Amino acid sequence: MVEIITPVLLLMLTFFAFSLAFWLYRISKSRPIISSLFHPLVTAPILVSAVLLLINIDYSDYRKANQPLFFLLGTATVALAIPLHQQFHHIRNLTKPLLLTLVFGASFAVISALSIAWVLGATPETLISLAPKSVTTPVALGIAEKINGEPALTAGIVVFTGVIGAIFGPLLFRWLGISDDRIKGFVLGICAHGVGTARAFEISGKCGAFSSLGLGLTGAITAIILPWIIIYTFR
Amino acid sequence: MLKGLLVLLLFQGIGEATSHYSGLPIPGPVIGMILLFIYLQLSRSELSIGLGDAAHFMIRWLSLLFVPACVGFFFLIKIPNKQWVAVTGVIVISTLVTMIITAFLMKYLMAKSKRFKPKAEQ
Incomplete structure (x- = not known):
C-alpha cells in the first residue's frame, strides 16, 4: 500500500512546499531584501529536503516521483519562444550590444569561476565540473559528459548558480542603479539561466523575453565553445 | 489553450x-x-x-x-568531495562579479549604439 501511494505523495510534497513557499514570498513582498531571500526557489527546496531527510527517503525516489515536472521543464523551455517572438522588435535594434555582451558575459562566467577555483586550489575534476555553471541544466549535463566532469556535481553547481543569480541579481541591480528591464533580463539569462529567467518574468514580460534570449544563446555558444577550451587547457 | x-x-x-x-x-x-x-x-x-x-x-x-x-x-x-566551501565561494563570487560587469558593459554598449542611431531606439 505504502509503495503504491508514495510517488503521488512525493509529487504532492513538491506542490505543497511550493504553495507554502509562494505564500511566504507574497507576505514578505513589501521588503525587497527579505523577499529576495524568501524566494520560492530557496524556501521550497529547503522544505522538501527537510521533509525527505525527516522521513528518510532517497533523492532518487523523490526525483523519480517528480519526473513529470522535469518533463514539463522541457515544455516550458519551448514556451520561451513566445515571449521572445512578441518582444523581438525590441531585440532587433540591439543586435550588436547584445552579441558583444553575450560573448563577454558567457566567457567571463567560465573564466572567473575557473581562475578563482584554481587560486583556491581546486582539483582538476572540480574545475571541470565548475566550468559549465552558467548554462541551463540539460546543456550543462551534456557538456559535463563531453568533458568528463561529474554530472551530479555539475547539476548541483548549475542550480546553485541560478539561485544565487536570481536572488542577488535584482538586489545588485537596485544598488547599482540599473533600471532598464532589458539589461536586467539579459544579464539574468546569461548568468542565472532558467532560474534567473523565472525570476525575470516576475519583473516584466520584456525582462523575461531578454532573459530567455540570454539563456538560449548562452546555452548554445557555451555548448559549442567550452569543450574546446577544456580540451585545450587540460591537455 | x-x-x-x-x-x-x-x-x-x-x-x-x-x-x-x-x-x-x-x-x-x-x-x-x-x-x-x-x-x-x-x-x-x-x-x-x-x-x-x-x-x-x-x-x-x-x-x-x-x-x-x-x-x-x-x-x-x-558525494565524497571535500571541496565544498571552495566550490560554494567560487560560485557566489564569480556569479556576482560576472553579473555586475556584464550589466555595466551592456549599459555602456547600449548607450553607445544609441548615440550612433538615435532613431532606431524608439
Missing part, C-alpha cells in the same frame, strides 16, 4: 528528435524553442490566443518546475 499545449509538445518532440539524431550538444527543448521561434517569425498570421495562453501558463509556473532539480543540490553533500 489545449491546441497551444499541443504545439509546444510538438516542438519539444521535434527538438528532442533533432538533438538525438544530429549529435548536436544542444538539448532538445532548446532546439525546440529556437525552431518554434523561427516558425513564429516566418508565419505571417497573428500568434494564436491558445498558444499565447499555454506559454503564459507554463512560464508563470516555471519556478515550480525547478523545485525538484534544486532539491538535488542538498543531497550532493553525500
Whole structure:
C-alpha cells in the first residue's frame, strides 16, 4: 500500500512546499531584501529536503516521483519562444550590444569561476565540473559528459548558480542603479539561466523575453565553445 | 489553450528528435524553442490566443518546475568531495562579479549604439 501511494505523495510534497513557499514570498513582498531571500526557489527546496531527510527517503525516489515536472521543464523551455517572438522588435535594434555582451558575459562566467577555483586550489575534476555553471541544466549535463566532469556535481553547481543569480541579481541591480528591464533580463539569462529567467518574468514580460534570449544563446555558444577550451587547457 | 499545449509538445518532440539524431550538444527543448521561434517569425498570421495562453501558463509556473532539480543540490553533500566551501565561494563570487560587469558593459554598449542611431531606439 505504502509503495503504491508514495510517488503521488512525493509529487504532492513538491506542490505543497511550493504553495507554502509562494505564500511566504507574497507576505514578505513589501521588503525587497527579505523577499529576495524568501524566494520560492530557496524556501521550497529547503522544505522538501527537510521533509525527505525527516522521513528518510532517497533523492532518487523523490526525483523519480517528480519526473513529470522535469518533463514539463522541457515544455516550458519551448514556451520561451513566445515571449521572445512578441518582444523581438525590441531585440532587433540591439543586435550588436547584445552579441558583444553575450560573448563577454558567457566567457567571463567560465573564466572567473575557473581562475578563482584554481587560486583556491581546486582539483582538476572540480574545475571541470565548475566550468559549465552558467548554462541551463540539460546543456550543462551534456557538456559535463563531453568533458568528463561529474554530472551530479555539475547539476548541483548549475542550480546553485541560478539561485544565487536570481536572488542577488535584482538586489545588485537596485544598488547599482540599473533600471532598464532589458539589461536586467539579459544579464539574468546569461548568468542565472532558467532560474534567473523565472525570476525575470516576475519583473516584466520584456525582462523575461531578454532573459530567455540570454539563456538560449548562452546555452548554445557555451555548448559549442567550452569543450574546446577544456580540451585545450587540460591537455 | 489545449491546441497551444499541443504545439509546444510538438516542438519539444521535434527538438528532442533533432538533438538525438544530429549529435548536436544542444538539448532538445532548446532546439525546440529556437525552431518554434523561427516558425513564429516566418508565419505571417497573428500568434494564436491558445498558444499565447499555454506559454503564459507554463512560464508563470516555471519556478515550480525547478523545485525538484534544486532539491538535488542538498543531497550532493553525500558525494565524497571535500571541496565544498571552495566550490560554494567560487560560485557566489564569480556569479556576482560576472553579473555586475556584464550589466555595466551592456549599459555602456547600449548607450553607445544609441548615440550612433538615435532613431532606431524608439
